[in-house]
Amino acid sequence: MNARRWWLEPWRLRLLALAVALGTWAAISLLAPVMLAQLDERSTDLVWQLGADHRSERRVVVVDIDDASVQRIGPWPWPRETQAKLVEALRGSGASLQMHDIVFPDERAGTQRLAEAIAASRADSPVVLAQVFALDRDHTQTVGRIAGALPAAPGTGCMQPSAEATGYVGNAPGLSALAGHVTPRLDPDGAVRRMPAVVCYDGRNYPAMALAGLLALDETSARVPLRAQPGRGPFDPAWTLTLAGMPEVRVPLDAAGDMRVPYRKARDAMVSIPAADVLEAKTGRRELLRGAWVLVGASAFGLGDTVPTALGGAVSGVEVHAQLLTGMLDDAIPFTPRAAPVLQIAWVAMAIALLLALTGLRSQAFARRASLRVLWVPLAGFAIAAVGFAMHGAALLGLGWWIGWAHPALAIALAGLCLGLAEHGRGLVEQGRLFRHLSSYLPGPVAEKIALAEPSGEIQAQRRDVTIVVADVRNFSAFCEARSPEDAARVLHRFYTSASEIVEAHGGAVEEMVGDTLIAVFNGSKPCEGHPLAGLAAARDIWLRCTEELPNLHQQDLEPLGLGVGVESGTALLGSFGPMGRRVHSVLGQTLTIALRLQSMTADLAYPVLVGAETAERVGVPFEHGELALKPLGQFLLAGLRHGIKVFTLRSLLQPGSDAEQQTLRYLRQQTSNQG
Numbered sequence: 085m086n087a088r089r090w091w092l093e094p095w096r097l098r099l100l101a102l103a104v105a106l107g108t109w110a111a112i113s114l115l116a117p118v119m120l121a122q123l124d125e126r127s128t129d130l131v132w133q134l135g136a137d138h139r140s141e142r143r144v145v146v147v148d149i150d151d152a153s154v155q156r157i158g159p160w161p162w163p164r165e166t167q168a169k170l171v172e173a174l175r176g177s178g179a180s181l182q183m184h185d186i187v188f189p190d191e192r193a194g195t196q197r198l199a200e201a202i203a204a205s206r207a208d209s210p211v212v213l214a215q216v217f218a219l220d221r222d223h224t225q226t227v228g229r230i231a232g233a234l235p236a237a238p239g240t241g242c243m244q245p246s247a248e249a250t251g252y253v254g255n256a257p258g259l260s261a262l263a264g265h266v267t268p269r270l271d272p273d274g275a276v277r278r279m280p281a282v283v284c285y286d287g288r289n290y291p292a293m294a295l296a297g298l299l300a301l302d303e304t305s306a307r308v309p310l311r312a313q314p315g316r317g318p319f320d321p322a323w324t325l326t327l328a329g330m331p332e333v334r335v336p337l338d339a340a341g342d343m344r345v346p347y348r349k350a351r352d353a354m355v356s357i358p359a360a361d362v363l364e365a366k367t368g369r370r371e372l373l374r375g376a377w378v379l380v381g382a383s384a385f386g387l388g389d390t391v392p393t394a395l396g397g398a399v400s401g402v403e404v405h406a407q408l409l410t411g412m413l414d415d416a417i418p419f420t421p422r423a424a425p426v427l428q429i430a431w432v433a434m435a436i437a438l439l440l441a442l443t444g445l446r447s448q449a450f451a452r453r454a455s456l457r458v459l460w461v462p463l464a465g466f467a468i469a470a471v472g473f474a475m476h477g478a479a480l481l482g483l484g485w486w487i488g489w490a491h492p493a494l495a496i497a498l499a500g501l502c503l504g505l506a507e508h509g510r511g512l513v514e515q516g517r518l519f520r521h522l523s524s525y526l527p528g529p530v531a532e533k534i535a536l537a538e539p540s541g542e543i544q545a546q547r548r549d550v551t552i553v554v555a556d557v558r559n560f561s562a563f564c565e566a567r568s569p570e571d572a573a574r575v576l577h578r579f580y581t582s583a584s585e586i587v588e589a590h591g592g593a594v595e596e597m598v599g600d601t602l603i604a605v606f607n608g609s610k611p612c613e614g615h616p617l618a619g620l621a622a623a624r625d626i627w628l629r630c631t632e633e634l635p636n637l638h639q640q641d642l643e644p645l646g647l648g649v650g651v652e653s654g655t656a657l658l659g660s661f662g663p664m665g666r667r668v669h670s671v672l673g674q675t676l677t678i679a680l681r682l683q684s685m686t687a688d689l690a691y692p693v694l695v696g697a698e699t700a701e702r703v704g705v706p707f708e709h710g711e712l713a714l715k716p717l718g719q720f721l722l723a724g725l726r727h728g729i730k731v732f733t734l735r736s737l738l739q740p741g742s743d744a745e746q747q748t749l750r751y752l753r754q755q756t757s758n759q760g
Contacts, residue, residue, distance in 0.1 A: 094444070137350060182212065238307055312324060355376075381400045593609050604619075634647065649683060650679040700730065715734070
């Protein structure tokens with residue numbers, strides 16, 4: 085094998101394509117990790133939107149401080165007395181738990197009244213207030229340390245894992261209610277998709293509002309320090325947080341201690357009641373609130389409590405906590421299993437194996453059209469990547485597994501693209517090699533035309549004004565009888581090679597090489613200006629060069645090899661003939677017949693090159709162009725023709741003392757007597 089072509093071996097080329105694909109994937113993963121992460125997250129948003137449950141959720145009810153409530157009750161912030169009335173109204177409506185996504189950081193009028201309302205509700209409708217932490221050190225100064233009351237879970241020392249805070253905003257010291265943090269993780273696009281289960285500040289643990297609500301309902305859990313257990317099995321989350329008094333509640337966490345928000349409930353499935361309706365005791369609201377877990381939040385314009393989520397644009401932040409609560413109740417908090425990387429690698433390996441099988445397919449349609457592999461392999465790569473997204477969505481909605489698909493999809497798509505490009509490149513190289521092989525059997529322009537056209541069973545030929553040169557090795561049959569086939573092949577190979585070089589040098593094209601005969605056409609498949617003169621020059625050079633290259637047989641008791649050349653100009657039919665399954669490219673017509681007959685007469689007349697009347701007429705007689713000078717030999721009747729033609733030879737090829745003229749006269753007398 086040519087060392088420069090080693091990489092064209094299919095398996096080497098495919099391995100190289102896969103190496104390029106995986107290298108590109110690694111580079112993109114290193115240089116643009118945020119882009120891939122956002123692709124994962126935004127595509128997961130689409131899964132949530134398509135698979136959202138529209139059935140009404142009655143266990144968790146949102147009490148919304150909306151624009152209508154602000155218009156009816158008064159501008160925000162409402163007096164603490166109004167907030168106390170809201171707490172009392174919710175308790176009176178039978179709410180079993182109240183979670184207020186509101187921070188009361190300063191002492192002001194009515195704080196004591198609010199504190200009393202919260203204390204009175206502790207037994208039958210416990211109240212959880214909000215507190216905010218700064219998880220980024222760059223935001224510590226903007227959040228600061230405001231207020232002194234910062235209710236924490238029991239125990240000291242940061243839970244493993246937890247989010248470390250650098251600042252906080254707490255509630256006024258007089259408000260001794262339970263509190264839960266409302267500090268989400270913000271993705272680069274600003275959307276909320278994760279929430280730290282526990283925030284650690286100054287060695288104390290502060291649960292998220294949804295967890296704080298569960299702790300408020302269970303005294304046993306509220307007295308026991310929060311603990312998380314690391315995952316053991318391949319399909320377990322990285323960590324699992326459990327509550328001592330609620331063993332059925334298992335909250336999966338990722339390695340950073342975050343809960344992934346389950347946006348399983350459609351926004352229209354959440355029951356939302358305007359806060360003004362609760363304060364004004366509107367008819368029908370008590371039934372919705374009785375026994376429900378109530379989340380109080382603000383969506384009114386200008387209150388600054390709106391965040392982007394997976395289900396749409398900016399919504400009230402309280403909806404995030406509502407989704408978390410319903411997920412905890414349904415044991416449906418999504419998580420990434422510990423085996424997710426293995427699943428991704430296995431998926432990529434299976435996809436690459438399928439793509440390799442597709443590139444190696446040689447049967448049926450792929451065998452008929454290799455170009456199909458170039459098209460279908462990249463498309464298959466993209467299709468398999470899309471299947472990965474579908475599997476990611478199915479695992480999320482069916483099993484609660486967030487596996488991620490962007491990284492494996494990118495690797496698979498790049499593998500398909502690179503394999504397709506590799507097949508395309510190899511196809512181009514193979515086509516080039518086939519074209520070069522075809523050009524060695526046919527004239528270059530003809531080979532190019534055939535290569536670009538569909539096979540046909542029709543005659544594809546055209547008339548051309550040409551000059552045809554026929555060269556033949558005389559006595560070659562006797563030589564083949566006496567010598568080995570290898571010797572005969574070497575003689576023919578040298579003759580064909582030298583004659584072809586001469587023809588191409590003079591602007592002609594070799595149309596056929598049959599037996600010991602070579603047929604060249606000037607102004608046929610490729611244009612040749614002044615083709616009669618070019619044909620004469622080629623005929624002369626062929627005889628001079630190829631005669632010297634013929635083996636000397638005088639000492640081998642064999643008849644010597646000779647060379648005869650016939651030249652004629654005129655109209656000929658040039659093209660392809662035969663059935664679709666077996667075509668031949670050839671030249672037909674009387675011009676070829678005359679050139680063949682002239683070549684046959686060279687042995688009888690002892691002139692090595694004979695020229696027909698049409699060629700002589702076109703170059704002009706008397707004609708002399710350097711060493712190309714025509715000499716008339718007379719008029720001859722060629723075999724197969726009804727009329728005689730004038731025959732000429734090249735004067736420069738006559739040797740002094742040659743008996744060619746006497747032999748020509750004898751041939752003419754014999755022809756005359758035959759006619760008589």
